[in-house]
Amino acid sequence: MLPGIAEAAKVAADHAAEVDKDARFPVEAVQVLRESGALAALVPVSLGGAGAPFESVARSCFELGRHCGATAMVFAMHQIQVATLVRHHEEGDWFAGYLSRLVDSPRLIASVTSEVGTGGDMGRSIAALSQAEGGLCFEKKAPTVSYAAHADDYLTTVRRAADAEAGDQVAVLSSRDQTTLEPSGTWDPLGMRGTCSPGFTVRATVSPDQVLAAPFATIASESMVPISHIVWSHLWLGIATDAFDRARAFVKALAAQKPGEPVPAAARLSHVLSDLSLLRGEVGSALRDFVEMSEEPGRPRLSTMAAALRFNSLKLAASEQAPKVCQGALGVAGIVGFKNDTPFSVGRHLRDTMSACLMVANERIHETNAGLLLVAKEV
Amino acid sequence: MSMPVQEQDIEQTVREVLAAHGRLPVSADQISASDDLYRAGLTSHASVGLMLALEDAFDIEFPDRMLTRSVFESVSSIAAAVSELLAA
Structure with missing residues (x-):
């Protein structure tokens, strides 16, 4: 785990119920993450950073997820952007300088990848770069931008130029003072x-020079997609683990009330544990696979269809399994789990993990897999 | 500079398969051997159909290491991969 995560997790836990109830940004925990240097932890040593291993970021997402799903998601989304820049910047380019500056003045990066009118396909854009006074400009209608109003910078996908095909995309980093955000909706989700x-x-x-040189399709397949699925599934596992822990605390409290008597809820808890174990196994093995593939020079395996199927499967499994664990925990704890104000409450956990199947819609991933499965050899 | 006959044939067949299965917004003969097919509008969905059609046309199987974006990004990169498999 990264330095500062334990403290951030504690602060996040203190405010988790209120953050959820009021649908407000977890400012306190994110402030701790900023001050601890965790936001820039992935910046390599050669650029003046700590060069933390990716595994420690994934494990930090898990740990934060055990305390506040929203804080963990903000942290995870930010780290996806940093990891992408670290892996795809070029020596001496604008992004190398940007990453160096992150070390001393932490900045929170939001992602603007989804777009109204593309049917949830991140591999296509409508918005495009065009020439403007003072550089390049774009306008993009995003159906959702996580923590947009709280971010310092935005990594946005757009078509390379006005006459480029929908799939000919680049990623652009704009700072807050270069960006205007016009709200197009409200925020009162499940x-x-x-x-x-x-x-x-x-x-x-x-x-x-604020446009990443690599085509976005390469960035997506080698980094953004697998990294998203890995950090998300770690935090979903964290949320599910906390739901299980709460159900377990409930069962232990029951057993303590009637020493020596059978506790039927304990058997139900065992069923939840088996679901949690499957989730834990898949999340852990996907992380190991990703790290192994990332360490090979040129990362040839990460751009294969087999790798796409591997990490798509992680996302599908984790997004279905995490709410299942939370629902199982609710079944164990019963009414005290259903109520929002007991030590055994798991309503927030269940609601938070139900977002998992929408973050890149599972049906769209199944459609992609359907094509890949026709051609890929070893799956 | 002239290509050996077999390589010319391979490239010609790749172009025919591309024209039939690439679903490109431009005609396949307007594309040079080194043009980036993805920038020309090859979608990931169409690329799956293209791969299957190429396997069928040449009676080959692309191994997983070749099922990447870079192998299918131009007529010449596809032809090179096909040549490698036919020579093996």
Whole structure:
């Protein structure tokens, strides 16, 4: 785990119920994450950073998830952007300088990848870069931008130029003072309420060197997609683990009340544990696979269909399994789990994990897999 | 500079398969051998159909290591992969 995560997790836990109830940003925990240096932990040593291993970021997402799902999601979304920049910047380019500056002045990066009108396909854009006074500009209608109003910078996907095909995308980093956000909706969702992710029309003007040189399709397949699925599934596992822990505390309290008597809820708890174990196994093995593939020079395996299927399967399994564990925990704890104000409450956990199947809709991932399965050899 | 006959044939067949299965917004003969097919509008969905059609046309199987974006990004990169498999 990264330095500062234990403290951030404690602060996040103290405010989790209120963050959820009021659908407000977890400012206190994110402030701890800023001050601890955790936001820039992935910046490599060569750029003046701590060069923390990716595993420690994934484990930090798990730990934060055990205390506040929204805080964990904000942290995870930010780390996806940092990891992407670390893996795809080029020596001496604008992004190398940007990453160096992150070390001393931590900045929170939001992602603007989804777009109204693309049917949830992140591999296509309508918005495009065009020439403007002072550089390049774009306007993008995003149905949701996580913590947009609280971010310092935005990583946005757009078509390379006005005449580029929908799939010919690049990623652009714009700072808050280069970006305007026009709200296009409200934010009162079922779960992950503290991420504060309403829709916005995003407009920005940037310098040409703020466009990542690598095509977004490469960035997506080698980094953004697998990393998203790994950090998300770690935090979903964290939330599910806390729901299980709460159900377990309930069963132990029951057993303590009637020493020596059978506790039927304990058998139900065992069923929940088996679901949790499956989730834990898949999340852990996916992380190991990803790290192994990332360490190979040129990362050839990460761009194969087999790898896409591997990490798509993680996302599908984890997003279905995490709410299942939370629902199982609710079944164990019964009414005290259903109520929102007991030590055994798991309503927030259940609602937060129900967002998992929507973050890149599972049906869209199944559609993608359906094509890949026709051609891939070893699956 | 002239290509050996077999390589010319391979590239020609790749172009025919691309025209039939690539679903490109432009005509396949307007595309040079080194043009980026994805920038020309090859979608990931169409690329799956293209891969299957190429396997069928040449009676080959692309191994997983070749099922990447970079192998299918141009007519010449596809032709090179096909040549490698036919030579093996």
